[in-house]
Amino acid sequence: xxxxxxxxxxxxxxxxxxxxxxxxxxxxxxxxxxxxxxxxxxxxxxxxxxxxxxxxxxxxxxxxxxxxxxxxxxxxxxxxxxxxxxxxxxxxxxxxxxxxxxxxxxxxxxxxxxxxxxxxxxxxxxxxxxxxxxxxxxxxxxxxxxxxxxxxxxxxxxxxxxxxxxxxxxxxxxxxxxxxxxxxxxxxxxxxxxxxxxxxxxxxxxxxxxxxxxxxxxxxxxxxxxxxxxxxxxxxxxxxxxxxxxxxxxxxxxxxxxxxxxxxxxxxxxxxxxxxxxxxxxxxxxxxxxxxxxxxxxxxxxxxxxxxxxxxxxxxxxxxxxxxxxxxxxxxxxxxxxxxxxxxxxxxxxxxxxxxxxxxxxxxxxxxxxxxxxxxxxxxxxxxxxxxxxxxxxxxxxxxxxxxxxxxxxx
Amino acid sequence: xxxxxxxxxxxxxxxxxxxxxxxxxxxxxxxxxxxxxxxxxxxxxxxxxxxxxxxxxxxxxxxxxxxxxxxxxxxxxxxxxxxxxxxxxxxxxxxxxxxxxxxxxxxxxxxxxxxxxxxxxxxxxxxxxxxxxxxxxxxxxxxxxxxxxxxxxxxxxxxxxxxxxxxxxxxxxxxxxxxxxxxxxxxxxxxxxxxxxxxxxxxxxxxxxxxxxxxxxxxxxxxxxxxxxxxxxxxxxxxxxxxxxxxxxxxxxxxxxxxxxxxxxxxxxxxxxxxxxxxxxxxxxxxxxxxxxxxxxxxxxxxxxxxxxxxxxxxxxxxxxxxxxxxxxxxxxxxxxxxxxxxxxxxxxxxxxxxxxxxxxxxxxxxxxxxxxxxxxxxxxxxxxxxxxxxxxxxxxxxxxxxxxxxxxxxxxxxxxx
Numbered sequence: 001x002x003x004x005x006x007x008x009x010x011x012x013x014x015x016x017x018x019x020x021x022x023x024x025x026x027x028x029x030x031x032x033x034x035x036x037x038x039x040x041x042x043x044x045x046x047x048x049x050x051x052x053x054x055x056x057x058x059x060x061x062x063x064x065x066x067x068x069x070x071x072x073x074x075x076x077x078x079x080x081x082x083x084x085x086x087x088x089x090x091x092x093x094x095x096x097x098x099x100x101x102x103x104x105x106x107x108x109x110x111x112x113x114x115x116x117x118x119x120x121x122x123x124x125x126x127x128x129x130x131x132x133x134x135x136x137x138x139x140x141x142x143x144x145x146x147x148x149x150x151x152x153x154x155x156x157x158x159x160x161x162x163x164x165x166x167x168x169x170x171x172x173x174x175x176x177x178x179x180x181x182x183x184x185x186x187x188x189x190x191x192x193x194x195x196x197x198x199x200x201x202x203x204x205x206x207x208x209x210x211x212x213x214x215x216x217x218x219x220x221x222x223x224x225x226x227x228x229x230x231x232x233x234x235x236x237x238x239x240x241x242x243x244x245x246x247x248x249x250x251x252x253x254x255x256x257x258x259x260x261x262x263x264x265x266x267x268x269x270x271x272x273x274x275x276x277x278x279x280x281x282x283x284x285x286x287x288x289x290x291x292x293x294x295x296x297x298x299x300x301x302x303x304x305x306x307x308x309x310x311x312x313x314x315x316x317x318x319x320x321x322x323x324x325x326x327x328x329x330x331x332x333x334x335x336x337x338x339x340x341x342x343x344x345x346x347x348x349x350x351x352x353x354x355x356x357x358x359x360x361x362x363x364x365x366x367x368x369x370x371x372x373x374x375x376x377x378x379x380x381x382x383x384x385x386x387x388x389x390x391x392x393x394x395x396x397x398x399x400x401x402x403x404x405x406x407x408x409x410x411x
Numbered sequence: 412x413x414x415x416x417x418x419x420x421x422x423x424x425x426x427x428x429x430x431x432x433x434x435x436x437x438x439x440x441x442x443x444x445x446x447x448x449x450x451x452x453x454x455x456x457x458x459x460x461x462x463x464x465x466x467x468x469x470x471x472x473x474x475x476x477x478x479x480x481x482x483x484x485x486x487x488x489x490x491x492x493x494x495x496x497x498x499x500x501x502x503x504x505x506x507x508x509x510x511x512x513x514x515x516x517x518x519x520x521x522x523x524x525x526x527x528x529x530x531x532x533x534x535x536x537x538x539x540x541x542x543x544x545x546x547x548x549x550x551x552x553x554x555x556x557x558x559x560x561x562x563x564x565x566x567x568x569x570x571x572x573x574x575x576x577x578x579x580x581x582x583x584x585x586x587x588x589x590x591x592x593x594x595x596x597x598x599x600x601x602x603x604x605x606x607x608x609x610x611x612x613x614x615x616x617x618x619x620x621x622x623x624x625x626x627x628x629x630x631x632x633x634x635x636x637x638x639x640x641x642x643x644x645x646x647x648x649x650x651x652x653x654x655x656x657x658x659x660x661x662x663x664x665x666x667x668x669x670x671x672x673x674x675x676x677x678x679x680x681x682x683x684x685x686x687x688x689x690x691x692x693x694x695x696x697x698x699x700x701x702x703x704x705x706x707x708x709x710x711x712x713x714x715x716x717x718x719x720x721x722x723x724x725x726x727x728x729x730x731x732x733x734x735x736x737x738x739x740x741x742x743x744x745x746x747x748x749x750x751x752x753x754x755x756x757x758x759x760x761x762x763x764x765x766x767x768x769x770x771x772x773x774x775x776x777x778x779x780x781x782x783x784x785x786x787x788x789x790x791x792x793x794x795x796x797x798x799x800x801x802x803x804x805x806x807x808x809x810x811x812x813x814x815x816x817x818x819x820x821x822x823x824x825x826x827x828x829x
Contacts, residue, residue: 003612029601043653043681047652047653048652049636051640052642062635063632066631066635067631132785135762140738141685146743149748150677150745150746151753152750157575157584158585159582162576163659163661165574166649166677167584167588168574168630169631171588174593178593178600179592182596182599185600185604187416187789189603189607190786196788198788200784201785205759206765207592210433212753213586213587214462215750216750216753216754216780217482218479219750219751220777221462221479222465225749231580244581253563253581255560255562341558345563345564346566349572349645350573350637352569353630361553362549362551365638377639382628384619384620385618385620385621387617387618389605
């Protein structure tokens with residue numbers, strides 16, 4: 001039996017979509033995570049996609065599975081005195097409470113931080129919300145897109161002609177959950193060494209702030225807002241060997257102009273090998289191509305005379321490259337380009353990721369046994385590999401699967 | 412000040428760019444002493460990337476110490492300049508590792524090998540070390556040496572394909588998104604778990620965070636759906652399977668919003684009650700009864716018309732007013748804020764004092780992201796600004812490594828230290 005990093009840590013999780021990923025991270029590391037769910041389950045249990053060939057319902061929701069592996073499920077109605085009393089017993093038996101309810105919601109049910117801390121001073125009580133436990137917006141209604149808007153990442157994403165884009169995958173919830181996992185562990189280490197528990201307060205809005213990249217500092221230092229610039233980025237023309245190129249069956253993203261990897265002449269070599277270099281070995285292109293890098297482009301674009309002189313040739317080189325990539329499969333372009341040390345990235349689809357050469361070669365997709373479905377299903381492996389205490393992905397629980405067992409253990 | 416939870420721990424931070432330094436900074440804010448190992452011979456490029464602090468005449472300050480990009484990820488660290496291209500530099504690196512609890516790097520596997528920083532080598536010096544590596548794709552495997560610089564890894568992880576409008580090519584999300592929270596946050600989650608294991612058993616270990624594996628975990632149901640059902644979903648813009656209306660809606664322009672006058676409000680209605688409250692707030696209670704919109708399924712079926720209707724209500728109004736109007740009725744709504752809003756106007760961020768302002772000898776007073784989780788009794792905080800390049804070379808050599816002054820002088824003369 002392998003050692004588990006969080007062996008012996010009992011966590012009660014009263015979370016739905018905002019905080020459930022935090023519980024998953026800790027459960028896969030070996031904590032005993034007991035998820036307290038309302039009758040019928042929360043939003044994650046009710047949201048598709050559902051497993052094909054099975055009844056759509058709380059036990060076949062794939063999005064729920066993704067954020068709830070390795071947990072136990074106990075159904076309690078926290079709007080009843082009985083449910084509240086049982087939940088309190090559970091928390092008093094635990095090391096950690098993870099919760100993502102609106103501020104005050106658990107306190108109104110006798111499960112607030114002050115009351116539980118008084119009875120159980122070692123308890124780490126982690127609250128994961130849109131805006132945190134205090135401040136003028138603490139009571140604001142939260143949804144992931146609202147967190148992404150208020151946190152400053154949407155203003156940076158998308159074409160200027162479109163509305164700002166949200167990032168897929170509920171990244172406000174994810175960012176808050178990842179910070180909650182870290183905060184819980186820092187507080188747990190402290191509680192294990194001193195006996196002192198505390199309240200860990202995580203706000204999705206604050207959790208997203210770092211993902212503004214340089215926008216915060218650009219305002220602070222230069223009083224300039226970074227805005228969304230879409231496909232072109234900050235330079236108003238399509239640059240050769242940089243950005244999105246369409247392939248036969250998908251897209252690749254290039255950054256050959258960057259000062260890493262091989263330079264543009266190596267890409268031309270590849271095109272020539274495929275008989276697709278067209279007239280790029282002729283002037284004016286041949287002498288332009290070795291100069292193509294980010295520093296040169298920036299200099300040209302900052303000088304109207306130089307720009308007027310070179311833009312038509314740059315546009316032609318770009319068009320030849322577009323024809324070249326349209327002749328290739330996207331995965332082929334990625335793997336061959338990288339073999340040639342060119343900065344080419346596949347714009348991976350979920351299918352590409354499921355079939356990814358590297359992930360498959362490293363055996364990253366564990367088979368999770370679903371006894372109640374009579375089959376096993378592949379899951380993504382963990383985000384990290386620990387040599388002594390590896391992550392293990394356990395089957396997500398059916399709704400209420402452990403209610404009787406866990407409540408009986410409380411006496 | 413209260414004693415912070417990670418006081419007494421030392422971190423050997425052999426990282427660069429975003430993900431590695433941010434991870435180490437988190438440990439620093441909660442009390443660990445972080446020794447950031449750098450060298451002008453392999454400079455962290457973020458030191459020379461915008462945004463730079465300005466001179467009084469509006470020109471950019473120059474040099475290695477004036478980038479807000481670098482500084483924001485390195486607050487409170489000790490900076491040593493050590494040339495790891497030399498054998499003696501690598502030896503001194505080992506002496507830092509020997510005195511450390513945690514080693515962090517996001518150098519490529521090639522560089523890790525060139526500089527003899529593999530886990531087996533570090534564990535031979537310090538068996539209790541927790542050594543964390545964050546390669547792009549893994550320390551092993553057929554794509555181990557694939558390049559993932561900047562804008563190339565994000566598309567490989569699937570974020571680009573899944574984000575944005577389906578009418579557009581996969582243009583990405585405007586930033587190298589995985590670098591800032593997902594990868595450093597996962598790294599520290601693993602490191603803290605490894606610390607707990609070490610506390611109980613005395614054993615260190617190797618932590619590997621392949622950035623690809625890290626990011627695929629935060630793609631919700633996208634990859635699990637392919638694995639379970641064989642379906643490969645694609646991007647759906649700002650819409651949601653659980654809410655309608657759901658998106659960003661245009662409000663009145665605001666010319667006082669610096670070079671960013673278009674203003675938008677994000678709105679999400681997950682329930683019929685929230686939809687009715689929204690209609691009433693805008694003075695259109697009849698729309699809630701309209702059979703194109705009166706149930707969630709109806710709203711999803713008529714979502715183009717729904718979005719046009721909501722847009723007609725938000726048009727011409729101040730985004731801040733729409734937020735307050737809707738929030739007062741319990742509808743999730745938030746301004747699409749830019750950095751000016753967040754730093755200077757958002758009353759909530761200011762009341763919670765999320766940002767920390769630190770005096771830096773070259774940039775002057777500047778904002779830093781604060782700790783992104785608040786501990787009520789032992790809060791984290793920044794103890795100082797980012798180090799100048801090599802600012803603490805002498806201090807680290809004397810106090811951490813235990814070198815004598817004449818040894819340091821020789822190493823400086825030989826170009827091992829700088």
